[in-house]
Amino acid sequence: MEDWKLRIALHAGRAGVLILLCGASTIASAQWAWRDEHGRPVYSDQPPPSTVKPTEILRQPELTPPPSDSPDAAAQSSSNLAPTQPAPSRTASTAPRPPTMAEREQDLRKRMKERGEAEKKLADAEANAARKAEDCERARGYMKTLDEGMRLVRTNPDGSQELLDDGQRAAEAQRARDIIQSRCN
Secondary structure, three states: OHHHHHHHHHHHHHHHHHHHHHHHHHHHHOOEEEEOOOOOEEEEOOOOOOOOOHHHEEEOOOOOOOOOOOHHHHHHHHOOOOOOOOOOOHHHHHOOOOOOHHHHHHHHHHHHHHHHHHHHHHHHHHHHHHHHHHHHHHHHHHHHHHHOOOOOEEEOOOOOEEEOOHHHHHHHHHHHHHHHHHHOO
C-alpha cells in the first residue's frame, strides 16, 4: 500500500506529497466513517448528522467514560485493590449495532449460495419429472404395440434379427407394465 503512495508522490511533486499526507492523516485520525446520501464514504472526527441512517455508519469510536479531574477518580484509577466494573455501553442498551460491511457481504453471499442451491434443486426435480414422463409415454406406446399383436423383431448382438415368440412377448409386456407402474404414478 505504501508503494503506490510513493509512486504517486514522486510524480506529483511536493504539492502532491503535501496533499497526500494531509489526506492520509485525515482518514487515519478519523474516528467516524459513514456513507453520505450519494453512497460515498465520509471520514470525520465528529459523529455523522442525524439524517444518516444507523445502517450507513461504517465505523464509530469505542465509548469510554469521560476523564474526571476529581482526586477520588485519580485515587481509584491508581489503586489496584478493587477491580472496577467496565462502564455500560450506551449504544448496546439503546439499539443493536448495525452490521459491518463484511457481515453484510457474508450474509449476501450466504443468501446467494442458498438461492443457487434451491434453483439447482428445482431444476433437477423438473428434469427428473420430464425424464419420468418421457419414460412413461414410451412404455405406454410399447405396451400398446404389444397389446395390438403387431409382429416385433429383436436385433441380436451379432446383428441378426429374430421375431419374438409368445413367451418373449409376455416377458416384454411384463417389463413394460413394470415401467408404467414405476414411472407413470
